[in-house]
Amino acid sequence: MIVSDHPCDSGCLNLSRRDAWYLFGPTEAGPTRAPTDTPTVELPTEPAGGSSMVTVLSPGPGREFAPQDTITFDWYWPTLPEPGQHFAVYLIDGESEYQLGALTEPNNGISYRLVVPGDEIPATGEELNWQVRLESVDGGDVQVASDLVPIVILAAAPTAPPPPPPPSSTDIHPGRLLASNCFQCHGTDGINGTFEGIAGESATELYNELKELQTTTEADEAIMKVHANGYTDEQLRLIADYFSKVPTSVRK
Numbered sequence: 001m002i003v004s005d006h007p008c009d010s011g012c013l014n015l016s017r018r019d020a021w022y023l024f025g026p027t028e029a030g031p032t033r034a035p036t037d038t039p040t041v042e043l044p045t046e047p048a049g050g051s052s053m054v055t056v057l058s059p060g061p062g063r064e065f066a067p068q069d070t071i072t073f074d075w076y077w078p079t080l081p082e083p084g085q086h087f088a089v090y091l092i093d094g095e096s097e098y099q100l101g102a103l104t105e106p107n108n109g110i111s112y113r114l115v116v117p118g119d120e121i122p123a124t125g126e127e128l129n130w131q132v133r134l135e136s137v138d139g140g141d142v143q144v145a146s147d148l149v150p151i152v153i154l155a156a157a158p159t160a161p162p163p164p165p166p167p168s169s170t171d172i173h174p175g176r177l178l179a180s181n182c183f184q185c186h187g188t189d190g191i192n193g194t195f196e197g198i199a200g201e202s203a204t205e206l207y208n209e210l211k212e213l214q215t216t217t218e219a220d221e222a223i224m225k226v227h228a229n230g231y232t233d234e235q236l237r238l239i240a241d242y243f244s245k246v247p248t249s250v251r252k
């Protein structure tokens with residue numbers, strides 16, 4: 001989603017450009033980037049009479065949007081809303097209708113553009129319509145309206161459970177992070193360290209050694225007593241399992 005394109009970033013109800021637009025033309029009125037996804041239409045040149053319709057540029061009938069999409073509503077009207085009026089975009093769901101936003105002046109060259117993130121659309125379904133109306137700001141007095149344009153808003157896909165990690169020998173062993181605490185003395189992966197290599201021993205043997213080291217009274221095992229007591233049994237099993245699986249072709 002292009003956040004900086006959101007017309008409300010610069011204030012949806014900002015009327016300060018009203019006069020400038022009349023005097024200097026559309027390029028003064030807002031972003032000049034041409035809508036690329038909108039069909040080319042003949043823009044009416046004369047202000048339309050009270051019975052005319054607002055010209056809808058996009059999205060066209062039947063377009064489908066998912067929650068992750070950004071919906072850009074574009075329409076054209078040759079004059080500015082009077083003070084106290086605005087253009088409002090409505091989503092109509094059977095009996096209910098929701099105002100998606102409103103603009104008081106053209107913000108996309110000479111046309112009007114309202115950008116709504118798909119996940120902020122308050123209704124989903126295939127029987128929806130959207131419509132833009134020029135109305136009093138309180139919504140009471142509708143001057144003109146566009147056709148009802150069919151639109152499909154897809155519901156958010158149910159969040160799929162994360163796929164189980166595939167059992168693979170290239171996976172990082174869950175004990176490796178714990179075991180890395182041993183590398184400084186026993187070597188990376190328990191190989192070629194300052195002290196005894198511990199890679200490739202059986203997991204049970206290593207675990208039992210570590211459990212014995214927890215209560216050792218040997219002076220030269222005092223360091224290991226501290227380390228062996230630094231882990232829960234479950235962690236020691238993981239560490240032991242990790243070292244038991246290190247390939248030891250380069251051992252010691």
Ligand code: HEC
Nearest residue numbers: 181182184185195196198206209210220221223224227239
């Ligand atoms: C600060 C250095 C240091 C760290 C860190 C360390 N050890 Fe030791 N480890 C030693 C010393 C010293 C010995 C005793 C060596 C000896 O008796 O020759 C030892 C002995 C062992 C032994 C007994 C080896 C045998 O075959 O008798 C095992 C098993 C062992 N360490 C596993 C570990 C594990 C697993 C870790 C990490 C959780 C670890 N060590 C962290 C220094 C360390």
